[in-house]
Amino acid sequence: MMKIVFLLLLCCRSASSGTHSLRFFYTGSYGVMTFPEFVGVVMVDEVEVIYCDSSIGGAEPKQDWMRKLIKDDPEHMDWYSNECHTSHNTFKTTTEILMQSFNQTGGVHIYQRMFGCEWDDETAEVNGYDQYGYDGEDFIEFDLKTETWIAPTPQAVTTKHKWDNDRAGLFYIKNYLTQVCPEWLKKYVNYGRSSLLRTALPSVSLLQKTPSSPVSCHATGFYPDRAMMFWRKDGEELDEDVDQGEILPNHDGTFQMSVDLKSPAPGDWERYECVFQLSGVKEDIIKRLDKAGIRTNRGQAGITGNIIIRAASALFLFASCITGVFIWRRRKGEEQMFYS
Known part of the structure; x- marks a missing residue:
C-alpha cells in the first residue's frame, strides 16, 4: 500500500x-x-x-x-x-x-x-x-x-x-x-x-462514550485555526492523562479540535475544566467538567455524530492535501522559475 x-x-x-x-x-x-x-x-x-x-x-x-x-x-x-x-x-x-x-x-x-x-x-x-x-x-x-x-x-x-x-x-x-x-x-x-482575518468562536461540548471512557472536550466552528485547547485541574494545566487531538477542517471553512481526559475519580470532577483559547480573542471559553452536561451515546447520537464528523474531516483534509497546485513561471523572454 x-x-x-x-x-x-x-x-x-x-x-x-x-x-x-x-x-x-x-x-x-x-x-x-x-x-x-x-x-x-x-x-x-x-x-x-x-x-x-x-x-x-x-x-x-x-x-x-x-x-x-x-x-x-x-x-x-x-x-x-x-x-x-x-x-x-x-x-x-x-x-x-x-x-x-x-x-x-x-x-x-x-x-x-x-x-x-x-x-x-x-x-x-x-x-x-x-x-x-x-x-x-x-x-x-x-x-x-x-x-x-x-x-x-x-x-x-x-x-x-x-x-x-x-x-x-x-x-x-x-x-x-x-x-x-x-x-x-x-x-x-x-x-x-x-x-481571512475574521474570528469565529466555537461551540464546545463534553462527550463520553461510556462511564469508564475518557471525557472528550470538543470544539467546532472556530476560525482561524490558530487555537489551543487543554484541560486544567485546580487551575493548573495538565500534561499527563490527556490526549491532544489535531486541528481539523470543517466543510464550511471553520475548524474543529478535541482533547481527551482520562476519566477522573468520581469525587474529583469539580476540580477539572476544559479551556479553549483562540488567537486574537482575549477571553477564554471554559467548560467545567459536569456529569450532567456530558453527551453520551447511551440512547443518543452525540458521540457517534462526533466520530463521524472527525472521520469526514480527516477525509476532507486528505482530499485537500492530495490536490496539488501549479507553479508560477515567467512568460516568454523571462527566465523559468522552476525546474523541469
Missing part, C-alpha cells in the same frame, strides 16, 4: 500565531484511473483559493475575494490557467523519468511538489520552502539557508547536482521564496481581509 506520510505532512504543516501562509500544492498521478493526471491547489492561510486539474483544462477561483482580485487583474487567472497546463505536461514527463530511475514499469505512482512562504505580519519575518515527494516519500528539498538541494534518496542525487550547479536558477528560487511570494501573500491577505 502506498505511503501517504509525505502528503499528510505537507498539508498539516501549520503556521504559528501571527503568521500568514501561501502554499502551492500540485500532484501528478500515474495509473490512477479515477483521479486526474494533474491536480493543483493554492491555499492562503489554509483556505483553498484556486483550483485546477487536467480534466477541466484551466483554473478556478474558490473565494469571492479571489474573484474580485481576478476581476481587477484578469491576467492573474491567465497565469494560473497557463501554469496548470504547463505543469501537467512537466509532471507527466518527470513521472516517466522517475519510474525509470526507480526501475518501475507500471503500477500506481504519485509525484508531488509543495512550495510557498510564511509571513509574520507583526515581525515581518519571512520563511520559504520548496520540496518534492514521490510515492509518499521525500524526494528532494531546497535548503534556503545554504541555497542547495537536499537529496534524501540515491535516485535524487543526480537531480541535486544538476540543480545545485544552476546558480541562476538557485538565485531565482531564493528570490521568489523570500521576495515575490511574500508580496503575493500580502496582496492576497489584503483582498481577503474580511474573510
Whole structure:
C-alpha cells in the first residue's frame, strides 16, 4: 500500500500565531484511473483559493475575494490557467523519468511538489520552502539557508547536482521564496481581509462514550485555526492523562479540535475544566467538567455524530492535501522559475 506520510505532512504543516501562509500544492498521478493526471491547489492561510486539474483544462477561483482580485487583474487567472497546463505536461514527463530511475514499469505512482512562504505580519519575518515527494516519500528539498538541494534518496542525487550547479536558477528560487511570494501573500491577505482575518468562536461540548471512557472536550466552528485547547485541574494545566487531538477542517471553512481526559475519580470532577483559547480573542471559553452536561451515546447520537464528523474531516483534509497546485513561471523572454 502506498505511503501517504509525505502528503499528510505537507498539508498539516501549520503556521504559528501571527503568521500568514501561501502554499502551492500540485500532484501528478500515474495509473490512477479515477483521479486526474494533474491536480493543483493554492491555499492562503489554509483556505483553498484556486483550483485546477487536467480534466477541466484551466483554473478556478474558490473565494469571492479571489474573484474580485481576478476581476481587477484578469491576467492573474491567465497565469494560473497557463501554469496548470504547463505543469501537467512537466509532471507527466518527470513521472516517466522517475519510474525509470526507480526501475518501475507500471503500477500506481504519485509525484508531488509543495512550495510557498510564511509571513509574520507583526515581525515581518519571512520563511520559504520548496520540496518534492514521490510515492509518499521525500524526494528532494531546497535548503534556503545554504541555497542547495537536499537529496534524501540515491535516485535524487543526480537531480541535486544538476540543480545545485544552476546558480541562476538557485538565485531565482531564493528570490521568489523570500521576495515575490511574500508580496503575493500580502496582496492576497489584503483582498481577503474580511474573510481571512475574521474570528469565529466555537461551540464546545463534553462527550463520553461510556462511564469508564475518557471525557472528550470538543470544539467546532472556530476560525482561524490558530487555537489551543487543554484541560486544567485546580487551575493548573495538565500534561499527563490527556490526549491532544489535531486541528481539523470543517466543510464550511471553520475548524474543529478535541482533547481527551482520562476519566477522573468520581469525587474529583469539580476540580477539572476544559479551556479553549483562540488567537486574537482575549477571553477564554471554559467548560467545567459536569456529569450532567456530558453527551453520551447511551440512547443518543452525540458521540457517534462526533466520530463521524472527525472521520469526514480527516477525509476532507486528505482530499485537500492530495490536490496539488501549479507553479508560477515567467512568460516568454523571462527566465523559468522552476525546474523541469
